[in-house]
Every structure is written in structure tokens, then in C-alpha cells.
Amino acid sequence: MPHRRTLGVTLIELMVVMSIIAILLGVGMAMMSESNKDMGLRATRSTVLGICRFARTAARNSRAPVAVKIDPEGKYVSTVVRRPMAAWHFEDDLAPGALGHFAKISNGKLADGGRVGRAVSFSDSGGFIDCGNVAMYSKDQGLLVEIWYLPKLHKKDRVLVQKSGEFGLAVSKAGFLQAYVGVEAQRVAIAMSDAAIPEARWSKIALLWDGASLTILVNDYPLARKAGKATLAMGDSPLTIGSKDMPLDGLIDEVRVDALIEDSRMIVRDPLTVSGPAEIRWDETGALDPAINTAAVTITIKSPVDSASVTVNLLGGSQ
Numbered sequence: 639m640p641h642r643r644t645l646g647v648t649l650i651e652l653m654v655v656m657s658i659i660a661i662l663l664g665v666g667m668a669m670m671s672e673s674n675k676d677m678g679l680r681a682t683r684s685t686v687l688g689i690c691r692f693a694r695t696a697a698r699n700s701r702a703p704v705a706v707k708i709d710p711e712g713k714y715v716s717t718v719v720r721r722p723m724a725a726w727h728f729e730d731d732l733a734p735g736a737l738g739h740f741a742k743i744s745n746g747k748l749a750d751g752g753r754v755g756r757a758v759s760f761s762d763s764g765g766f767i768d769c770g771n772v773a774m775y776s777k778d779q780g781l782l783v784e785i786w787y788l789p790k791l792h793k794k795d796r797v798l799v800q801k802s803g804e805f806g807l808a809v810s811k812a813g814f815l816q817a818y819v820g821v822e823a824q825r826v827a828i829a830m831s832d833a834a835i836p837e838a839r840w841s842k843i844a845l846l847w848d849g850a851s852l853t854i855l856v857n858d859y860p861l862a863r864k865a866g867k868a869t870l871a872m873g874d875s876p877l878t879i880g881s882k883d884m885p886l887d888g889l890i891d892e893v894r895v896d897a898l899i900e901d902s903r904m905i906v907r908d909p910l911t912v913s914g915p916a917e918i919r920w921d922e923t924g925a926l927d928p929a930i931n932t933a934a935v936t937i938t939i940k941s942p943v944d945s946a947s948v949t950v951n952l953l954g955g956s957q
Contacts, residue, residue, distance in 0.1 A: 678907075679910065679945075679946055682906060683948060687957075690937075693920050694920050694924045697920035701858065702898070703921050705917050705918065708916060708917075708918075712911045713906050714904060714905050715904045716901075718899060719899070720782060723772055724739040724769065724772045724877070727754075730748075740769075742767065742768045743758060743767050744767070745761065745763065753788075758889065762887055764880065765886065766881050766886060769879065770876055771876055774804060776899070777872050779870065779897050779899050780846075780898025781804075781846070781895070782844065782896045783799055783807060784842060785890065786840055786841070786891040787843055787889070788838065788840045791837055792811055792813035792837060793811055794884075796808060796880065796885070797884040798886065801875055802871070802875040803821050803875060804820075804871055804875075805817070805819045805820075805845060807845045814832070815828075816829045819868045820867075824868055826864055826868045827852070828864050830861065842855075842858065843856055847898075848898060848919070849898070851864060852865075906939075910939060912937060912938070912940075914938060917930055918935050918937075918950060919931065926951075926954055933952070934950060935949070
């Protein structure tokens with residue numbers, strides 16, 4: 639009778655197969671875990687790179703500074719952008735403004751000869767415009783206030799635009815600009831003594847408060863800057879162009895008030911971390927603002943097993 643071999647596997651063979659499966663499963667899980675960590679790192683770097691490129695584009699398009707901020711513990715990245723609060727162009731007799739802010743003109747009238755189209759023309763005795771309350775978003779927000787002004791003669795002190803407890807922009811009888819932001823108890827102020835604005839010529843005059851420094855700009859060129867701390871009053875006082883006490887002469891056109899506030903925030907999830915300067919700021923040309931960033935800057939994202947970085951050069955480009 640022929641010998642028959644019983645089909646099946648021995649215990650040793652079974653243990654060998656199970657050991658191989660366990661080893662392969664362990665290696666596969668480890669590879670998947672490392673892959674997931676790497677994907678998180680790359681995705682976060684791509685998001686940070688996109689934020690930096692957005693900031694540069696927004697700064698160039700809005701002609702206003704845009705910042706990217708990294709919190710001290712390295713757990714979020716946020717953007718601070720320009721958001722319109724109010725604007726007046728003075729093309730209509732009712733002087734309507736953007737976002738529902740109407741203006742009431744005193745001792746002035748709409749006339750041809752504006753920077754573009756019509757403008758408000760004041761007599762030599764001067765006048766002012768009551769624009770009602772333009773509410774602030776928060777007591778520590780940034781501000782950008784712009785006004786196109788054509789003075790006739792520098793012969794008296796004049797208020798260009800102001801809101802009590804929030805900000806003010808004025809010109810002296812010698813043609814020198816002055817500005818402040820904040821309540822009296824915590825205010826930053828600048829009083830220039832040179833570079834008078836020209837007479838009988840349109841000039842774009844601006845007050846920029848970024849939360850850390852106050853800047854006066856003329857035709858988008860910064861003439862003076864002062865660092866400090868300021869708190870906005872969050873009051874309901876009216877915004878006026880000119881004032882009763884310091885009326886404005888000459889012509890006024892295109893007044894804008896914009897907020898500089900946090901637009902978006904990216905939370906960096908564990909186990910990733912992000913590090914870099916507390917603030918990266920692009921100026922109105924899209925380059926790095928030398929007042930904040932004097933050299934190229936690097937943002938570094940780390941996982942437990944690897945790291946990646948985004949570098950922003952002096953021209954504002956990122957890679």
C-alpha cells in the first residue's frame with residue numbers, strides 16, 4: 639500500500655508565515671505613519687508659502703502694507719490686511735460716501751477742478767465736512783487714512799481729517815504736517831518741522847498706524863515715522879474733514895479711512911511647529927518693509943522627523 643503524505647502545514651511553517659506577516663505589517667504601518675507626518679509638513683509649508691504670496695499681492699494691489707504674523711509659541715500664522723471703513727469722492731451734491739456714510743458740507747461747495755472730476759472747494763475763511771460716526775473695529779486695530787488736498791496758501795493751522803480719541807491729521811500755517819493716533823492717555827503723535835507740502839498742487843496725504851508705529855506719507859512716500867503704543871477710544875464722535883475751530887481752505891477730494899486688521903489665521907496642528915520673526919511686513923510696493931525686516935526672512939516648519947522652510951527675500955518674493 640503506497641504511503642500518502644497528509645496535506646497541511648506544520649506549526650513551524652505557520653509561525654514563520656505569521657512572523658513574516660507581522661514584520662511586513664509593522665514596516666507598512668511605520669511607513670504610513672512617516673508618510674502622514676511628511677504629508678502634513680508639506681501641506682503646511684504650501685499653505686505658509688501661499689499666505690506669503692497672498693500678502694505680497696495684496697500689498698501691491700491695495701497700495702498699503704500687509705503683514706504676516708507668527709505667534710510667540712509658533713502655533714499660528716495670520717495675515718493683517720486693509721479693509722475699507724469709509725470713503726468719499728464728492729461727485730454728487732448729496733455727498734454720499736461708501737458703506738452708508740453721508741457727509742454734510744459747511745461753508746464749502748462742490749466744484750470742478752478736482753483731482754478726478756469734482757471736489758469740495760472751501761473759501762479763504764475755510765469750512766469743514768461732518769461725516770458722522772465711523773466706528774472702529776477694535777481698540778488696537780491699525781488704520782490707514784488718506785486725503786487728497788490742494789491748499790491755496792499756507793497762512794493758518796488747519797485740520798485735514800480727525801476723529802476725537804481715534805486719530806487726527808493736520809497741517810500747520812507753515813505747511814508742515816502733524817498726526818496722532820489714540821486717546822490722550824495712550825497716544826502716538828508726530829509733528830514735522832520740514833518738508834512742507836506744496837501750495838496750489840494736489841498732494842495725497844496719509845496717516846498710517848500699523849499697531850506699533852505711526853507714519854506720515856505724502857504721495858505714498860513716508861516722510862516721518864514714530865514707534866509707540868496707542869489705544870483707540872472706540873467712541874461715537876463724528877469724523878470731520880476740517881473742523882469748526884481749525885477750518886480747512888483750498889480743495890479736498892477722495893478721502894478714505896481703512897482698517898488694518900487680521901484677515902485670516904492658520905492654526906498649526908500638533909505635532910508640527912512653526913517659527914520665524916514675530917512679524918513679516920510687505921510695504922505698498924510689495925517689498926519687505928525695511929522698518930520691520932532689514933534682511934531676508936525664513937519661516938521654518940518642523941515635524942518630529944523632518945523640517946521645511948519658506949524664505950522671503952528683500953523684494954518680497956517667497957519660495
